Amino acid sequence: MSARVLVGVKRVIDYAVKIRVKPDRTGVVTDGVKHSMNPFCEIAVEEAVKLKEKKLVKEVVAVSCGPQQVQETIRTALAMGADRGIHVEVSGKDYETLGPLQVSKILAALAKKEQADLIILGKQAIDDDCNQTGQMTAALLDWPQGTFASELTFEADKLKVVREIDGGLETIMIKLPAVVTADLRLNTPRYATLPNIMKAKKKKIANVKPADLGVDVSSRLEVLKVDEPPQRQAGVKVETVEDLVGKLKEAGRI
Amino acid sequence: MFPACRFSLRARRCVGALKAIQAEHVTPQLYSTRSSSSTVPRITTHYTVYPRDKDPRWEGVEMERFADEADVVIVGGGPAGLSAAIRLKQLANQHEKELRVCVVEKASQIGAHTLSGACLEPTALSELIPDWKERGAPLNTPVTEDKFSILTEKYRIPVPILPGLPMNNHGNYLVRLGHFVRWLGEQAEELGVELYPGYAAAEVLFHEDGSVKGIATNDVGIAKDGSPKDVFERGMELHAKVTMFGEGCHGHLAKQLYKQFNLRENCEPQTYAIGLKELWVIDEKKWRPGRTEHSVGWPLNRNTYGGSFLYHLNEGEPLVALGFVVGLDYTNPYLSPFREFQRWKHHPSIMSTLEGGNRIAYGARALNEGGFQSIPKLTFPGGMLIGCSPGFMNVPKIKGTHTAMKSGMLAAENAFSKITDENLQSETAGLYIPEYEEAFKKSWIWKELYSVRNIRPSFHNYFGLYGGMVYTGIFYWIFRGKEPWTLKHIGLDSAQLKPAKDCTPIKYPKPDGKISFDLLSSVALSGTNHEHDQPPHLTLKDDSVPVAQNLAIYDGPEQRFCPAGVYEYVPLETSDGMRLQINAQNCVHCKTCDIKDPSQNINWVVPEGSGGPAYNGL
Numbered sequence: 061m062s063a064r065v066l067v068g069v070k071r072v073i074d075y076a077v078k079i080r081v082k083p084d085r086t087g088v089v090t091d092g093v094k095h096s097m098n099p100f101c102e103i104a105v106e107e108a109v110k111l112k113e114k115k116l117v118k119e120v121v122a123v124s125c126g127p128q129q130v131q132e133t134i135r136t137a138l139a140m141g142a143d144r145g146i147h148v149e150v151s152g153k154d155y156e157t158l159g160p161l162q163v164s165k166i167l168a169a170l171a172k173k174e175q176a177d178l179i180i181l182g183k184q185a186i187d188d189d190c191n192q193t194g195q196m197t198a199a200l201l202d203w204p205q206g207t208f209a210s211e212l213t214f215e216a217d218k219l220k221v222v223r224e225i226d227g228g229l230e231t232i233m234i235k236l237p238a239v240v241t242a243d244l245r246l247n248t249p250r251y252a253t254l255p256n257i258m259k260a261k262k263k264k265i266a267n268v269k270p271a272d273l274g275v276d277v278s279s280r281l282e283v284l285k286v287d288e289p290p291q292r293q294a295g296v297k298v299e300t301v302e303d304l305v306g307k308l309k310e311a312g313r314i
Numbered sequence: 315m316f317p318a319c320r321f322s323l324r325a326r327r328c329v330g331a332l333k334a335i336q337a338e339h340v341t342p343q344l345y346s347t348r349s350s351s352s353t354v355p356r357i358t359t360h361y362t363v364y365p366r367d368k369d370p371r372w373e374g375v376e377m378e379r380f381a382d383e384a385d386v387v388i389v390g391g392g393p394a395g396l397s398a399a400i401r402l403k404q405l406a407n408q409h410e411k412e413l414r415v416c417v418v419e420k421a422s423q424i425g426a427h428t429l430s431g432a433c434l435e436p437t438a439l440s441e442l443i444p445d446w447k448e449r450g451a452p453l454n455t456p457v458t459e460d461k462f463s464i465l466t467e468k469y470r471i472p473v474p475i476l477p478g479l480p481m482n483n484h485g486n487y488l489v490r491l492g493h494f495v496r497w498l499g500e501q502a503e504e505l506g507v508e509l510y511p512g513y514a515a516a517e518v519l520f521h522e523d524g525s526v527k528g529i530a531t532n533d534v535g536i537a538k539d540g541s542p543k544d545v546f547e548r549g550m551e552l553h554a555k556v557t558m559f560g561e562g563c564h565g566h567l568a569k570q571l572y573k574q575f576n577l578r579e580n581c582e583p584q585t586y587a588i589g590l591k592e593l594w595v596i597d598e599k600k601w602r603p604g605r606t607e608h609s610v611g612w613p614l615n616r617n618t619y620g621g622s623f624l625y626h627l628n629e630g631e632p633l634v635a636l637g638f639v640v641g642l643d644y645t646n647p648y649l650s651p652f653r654e655f656q657r658w659k660h661h662p663s664i665m666s667t668l669e670g671g672n673r674i675a676y677g678a679r680a681l682n683e684g685g686f687q688s689i690p691k692l693t694f695p696g697g698m699l700i701g702c703s704p705g706f707m708n709v710p711k712i713k714g715t716h717t718a719m720k721s722g723m724l725a726a727e728n729a730f731s732k733i734t735d736e737n738l739q740s741e742t743a744g745l746y747i748p749e750y751e752e753a754f755k756k757s758w759i760w761k762e763l764y765s766v767r768n769i770r771p772s773f774h775n776y777f778g779l780y781g782g783m784v785y786t787g788i789f790y791w792i793f794r795g796k797e798p799w800t801l802k803h804i805g806l807d808s809a810q811l812k813p814a815k816d817c818t819p820i821k822y823p824k825p826d827g828k829i830s831f832d833l834l835s836s837v838a839l840s841g842t843n844h845e846h847d848q849p850p851h852l853t854l855k856d857d858s859v860p861v862a863q864n865l866a867i868y869d870g871p872e873q874r875f876c877p878a879g880v881y882e883y884v885p886l887e888t889s890d891g892m893r894l895q896i897n898a899q900n901c902v903h904c905k906t907c908d909i910k911d912p913s914q915n916i917n918w919v920v921p922e923g924s925g926g927p928a929y930n931g932l
Contacts, residue, residue, distance in 0.1 A: 074422075076843030077928050080674055083595075083631060092493065094422055094841060094928035251534040254513045254550040255380040 063117040063177040063236070065108045067142065068167055069101040069124045071133040072187040085285045087156065097133050100182025102140075103242040106249040107212060108180050109141030116214050117178065119143050123170060125163055127151035131265060138260035139252035145265035146170065150277055157279035159188070162270075164196035169273035171201060176237065178219075183208055183241040194241035204234035208243040354858045355886070355893045359540035360849040362919055371541040379530060381551035384414040384508075385733055387528055388558045389515040389567060391419030392428060393491075393715050394701025395560035396498040396507075397442055398722035403505035405730045413733070415507045416552055418531060420514035420903075422924035424499035425492040427562075427903055429591055429679040429932045430715065431623050431635065432491040433457065433483055433606060437758075438719035443501060451497055455488040455628040458604030463663070465612040470663040478791055480710035480766060483606050488625045490635070490931035491715065512924035516549060518557075518567055518574075518697075525744030526696030528553035529567070534922055538847050556729050556745045560701040560722065563680045564905040566919055568703045575694040583806050584684040584705055585770075587620065588906045590655045590877055591637035591678065591932060592836075596671035603628035608712075613657050616778035618644045619683075619770075620651075622658055623712070624667065634667065635932075639712070641683065642807040642875075642910050646817045650874040651906075652678075653822040656830035660823070668829055676839040677932045678877035680905045683709050686767035687803060692751045696744020698725045706759055710769045710786065717759045724753045765795030774804050811912045814869035833879045841928030842878065842902050844921050850898035851921035852880060852907060859915040860894040868912055870894075875910050878902045902927045 073079065074094040082089055097105075108120045122137035124130040125148040134145035148166055150158055171179055184191035198205035206212070206221030210229070213220045223230045224243050252260075270277045298304045308314045358364070366372040386402055388395045399415050406413035421427035436453065439446050446453070460483050464471040475482050503509055516532035528551060535546035559568055564586065572578045603626050610621040619641030627633045638655035659668060682688070682705035689706070692699045700721045707714030728750040732738060740746070754760060772785035789797050804810070825831045844851075854860065864870050865883055872881040878900040883892045903926045908918040 074841070074843075074928060077841040078839050092425075092496070092930040094426060094930070096422070248545060250545050251547055253534065253547050254510060254531050255382070257510065257513075258382070 064119045064121065064174060065111065065117045065178045065180060066167065066171055066174060066176040067101075067104050067108045067120060067122050067137065068163070068179070068181045068193070069105060069122055069133050069137050070098040070182070070185050071095050071124065071126060071130045072098045072185055075099065075186055081286055081288050085287065086283065087286050095129070095133075097136050098182050098185050098187075100184060100186075100242055100244070102182075102249040103244070103246050104180040104182050105137045105140050105142060106247045107240075107242055109250075110247065111212075112141065121146060121174060121176070123148065123167065125150050125158060125166055125270075126155055134265055135257065135260050136252045138263045138265075139256040140250055141256075142263075144263055146174075146268055147265050148268050148270060148273075150270060154277050157281070157283075158277060159279060159281060160190045160192035160196055162275065162277045162279070164193050164200055165275045166270055166273060166277075167193070167197045168200040169275055170268075171197075171237075173273065178237060179203075179239045181239070181241045183243050194239050198239040201237070201239070203237050203239055205239045205241075206232060206234050207241040209240050210243050210245045212240060212246065354861075357857045357860075357894060357896060358850065358854045359538065360851065360853045360919060361536070361540060362917070363853050363855065364540060369540070375542050375546065377548060379548045379551045381553060384416045384528075384552055384554045386413070386415045386556055386558065386729060387552045387554035388415065388417045388560060389529055390560035390562060390565070390701070390703070391417050391421070391424045391499060391509060391511060392495060392560060392562055392701060392718070393498065394703075394718040394722040395419075395558065396424075396495065396502050396722070397438070397719040398558050398560065398700055398726040399502045399507040400442060400498065400505060401723045401726035402730055403502070403507055405727065407505070409734065411734050413730075416554075417502070417507060417509050418513050418515050418529065418552065419509070419511045420920055420923050421926060422512050422928065423496075424509060424511050425496035425931070426511075426928050427926055428492040428495045429589070429677045429929055430491040431589075431591070431625060431637065431712065432489050432494075432715060433623075433625065433713060434487050434489045434491075434494070435485075435711075435713055435716040436487060438716040438723065442719060442723055449501065452493045452629075453487040453489055455604055455626075457483040457486050457488060457606050459602065459606060460484070461605070461607045463607070463609045463611075465609045465658075465661055465663070467612050468662065470609070470661075476791065480708070480769070480786075480790065481608060481712075488604065488606065488627055488635070490627065490629065492929050493931040496931075513550075514920040514923040515567060516920050518570060519551060519553070521696070521743035523742050524695065525742035525746070526557050526694065527744060528557055532920060532923055536848055538849060540849050543847070555733050556747060557697045558722070558725055558729070559697060559699050559703055560718075561703045563682050563702045563705065564909055565703045566908075566917075568699060569908075571694065571697065571699070572690060575691070577691040577694065577699075579691075581690050582684060582687045582803050584682055584688040585803050585807055586642045586680050586906075586909045587639050587683050588642060588651050588875065588877065588904065589637055589639045589679055589681050590652060591635065591676070592673055593675035593932065594634050594636065594668055594671045594673050596632050596634055596667060597669070598632045600667050600670075601632035601634070602626045610779055612661065613654050614640065616780060618646075618649070619773050619779070620654070622664075624664065634671075636664075636668075639681070642680070642906065643804060643810045645810050645812045646820070647811050647814050647868040647871040648817055648819040648874065650820070650822065652833055652836070652877050653820075653874075656825055657822055659829050665829055673831065673839070675930065675932055676836040677927055677929050678902055678904045678906075680909055681714065682707050683770055684803060685709055685770060686763040687771070687800060689763070692754060693747050695742040695746040698729065698747060698750050700725045706763060708762055708766055710766050710790070717762065720757065720759050721754065724757060725750050728753055766790065767795065768797065768799075768801045771801035771803055807909055808912050808914050811868055811871060811910075813867050833877075837878045837900050837902070840878070840902050841930075842900060842926055843928075844899045844901065844925035846899055848922055850896045851919050852896050852898055852901065853917045853919055855915050855917060859913050861892055863913045864911070864915075865892060865894075872907055872911060872916070875906055877904055877906065881907070
């Protein structure tokens with residue numbers, strides 16, 4: 061198989077960290093806060109590396125969009141087994157407004173440039189929970205998509221994807237080239253061990269600007285304000301059912 | 315050996331197989347331990363207590379490790395470790411020599427496990443990087459006001475800080491040490507130091523002649539019950555000509571090295587305190603950037619060493635760093651340092667600053683207080699100890715960063731000359747560098763620690779705090795610490811607790827959710843987390859001791875001194891009695907349990923790298 065896989069990885073605030081809204085209410089504090097690779101992206105990288113180990117694909121390329129710091133995330137992907145990385149430089153205001161539409165345009169352009177046969181992404185990012193990039197990328201490329209994948213197998217020149225949907229599991233067959241987004245139960249990601257991190261320092265990460273790919277990263281969305289969720293109000297304890305009915309009537313609920 | 319062992323082994327295999335099929339939530343199983351005959355719930359599963367070469371689940375697992383060579387390996391990316399790394403590379407560049415320096419750090423990023431007040435004396439920094447200001451070192455808040463007070467329950471008695479007293483802070487800077495360490499890390503990387511955050515040094519490696527060969531990083535992928543997972547991988551070995559250990563206060567590898575090389579035979583045992591800290595964004599009207607406040611007294615009684623700090627930082631927003639320190643030689647097992655801290659915030663003079671503000675960070679760490687009397691031997695074949703690990707904190711000044719940095723620099727300078735000496739005939743495979751210790755004794759750290767050596771021990775008198783303050787006034791302020799005697803400490807902190815029956819429980823007020831808070835919401839703010847499916851890294855030498863001794867005699871002090879709620883005594887599900895539950899995921903790596911456990915049964919070992927708190931500029 062001479063397939064090339066493109067894996068998108070996103071650098072997000074670590075899931076265990078308590079988020080704080082910036083005093084000017086335009087976003088959350090990110091400076092100095094612990095960041096790590098989006099958990100679903102880790103699963104995507106693991107799946108791509110597994111495919112390479114089974115010799116079903118030839119090369120795994122890790123891509124990330126953002127400022128200088130995303131290079132650490134790409135290095136982690138390289139340490140897990142990706143062959144090379146592409147860093148799409150987006151910084152400052154452009155990075156703050158970077159969303160699924162711009163990223164999918166970038167991925168679509170890269171897929172054509174790198175002649176990728178398969179794109180594997182995480183199903184969603186844990187900071188914005190959009191769940192849109194995979195689907196938009198497939199639409200822009202006019203490729204089939206297998207989203208929420210919990211199992212991925214190659215059958216001749218097609219991909220069998222088992223998807224986790226609301227009703228249970230759905231199995232579909234899609235033709236390559238395709239976009240797949242990884243769900244939680246697809247695999248257990250391996251650790252990026254120190255010898256691999258050291259080796260990853262020697263792997264190449266290419267720098268690209270969105271303009272080079274012909275992509276306009278300006279946003280069509282404007283964030284008006286960001287707030288913490290409202291504080292949970294204390295409840296009221298009642299002694300009897302009559303009290304409960306009375307209080308509900310008072311509040312106009314019944 | 316005995317038939318019982320064979321049966322329990324088979325039983326364990328069956329249960330192991332059942333566990334693999336069983337769902338995630340497992341109630342603690344009752345096993346017979348090999349050491350005792352009564353059934354005690356199994357708590358510890360770590361391989362340092364149950365070796366893997368005797369464990370049948372590890373048969374056939376590849377245990378070979380990848381090894382790499384460096385010139386110097388430094389354990390710990392804190393002020394001492396990074397200063398040593400920077401100094402080594404500065405010397406290498408100056409003398410045009412190639413030198414491979416690797417720093418391993420258990421935190422996910424440099425600075426994430428750093429916690430300190432902090433009021434930094436820039437002496438060591440100016441020696442290391444004279445143009446620190448141009449390079450953007452985050453020393454943004456020079457001290458403008460210095461206040462010291464004795465608190466009573468309702469009032470505040472100001473104490474004048476005369477020049478010459480150790481707590482005079484003129485010329486110093488209030489810093490967020492985590493950010494300062496992060497900046498040091500950037501300086502180190504620029505010079506070519508290899509930094510590896512997220513990888514913990516778990517084991518010291520030795521040459522055949524007994525000298526230190528280097529370290530091995532932690533294994534990954536071991537399940538909670540101690541068995542290997544699919545993703546199991548061995549750590550990596552880093553070999554070096556000399557290994558510097560800068561693990562901070564009460565490092566776990568240093569603990570092994572003290573025994574291995576008998577480094578503490580001519581010094582007193584180290585004594586410690588626990589420091590708890592919070593960061594608050596306060597009302598702008600109350601903000602006085604550069605103001606430094608310290609207090610002693612309430613809520614501690616005069617025989618419990620401790621005090622508070624409150625620093626107004628100048629970093630954009632109206633930020634204050636405040637915290638509370640309690641000496642770990644306290645005697646009442648009912649004392650909870652966390653709750654003393656929360657209660658102290660309600661003092662009228664403190665509450666007036668915090669009212670209307672918002673808490674944004676929390677953390678805790680042990681600090682060393684032994685000073686001069688507790689300095690161990692600092693060098694041994696193949697290795698050196700730097701920073702708070704051996705312990706160079708100037709206790710009355712409450713500053714240890716400048717001495718830690720200087721010790722790293724001295725270690726680097728003396729190691730460099732030995733490593734690059736082509737004609738060196740070393741007796742041992744790992745280099746032995748006694749010149750570091752000699753240079754240390756001639757340095758200003760030694761002089762400084764010598765002059766304040768009697769202040770902390772002077773608190774052990776009938777008048778406690780007040781006796782200590784009188785002693786400081788006379789012998790330090792007037793005589794500059796030149797008195798010919800050296801007072802002794804009173805022994806190990808863990809031996810100071812009185813049995814619970816001889817002490818009165820302390821009634822702490824309930825947290826109000828605005829100024830004072832409960833433990834669990836505080837722990838959440840530290841951002842701490844660990845991979846949940848790994849053996850608890852708070853290992854017990856004997857699983858039966860917590861209930862039999864700690865709970866029975868001292869009413870379980872670990873449930874009170876742990877600032878992260880790791881230890882809980884909960885009722886047994888199936889019978890009467892209690893068991894110890896260890897919530898290892900909450901751990902903030904403060905090391906207090908390893909220090910204060912009266913049975914010295916708890917041995918803190920390093921968990922999988924990148925676990926632990928996620929402090930941001932604490």
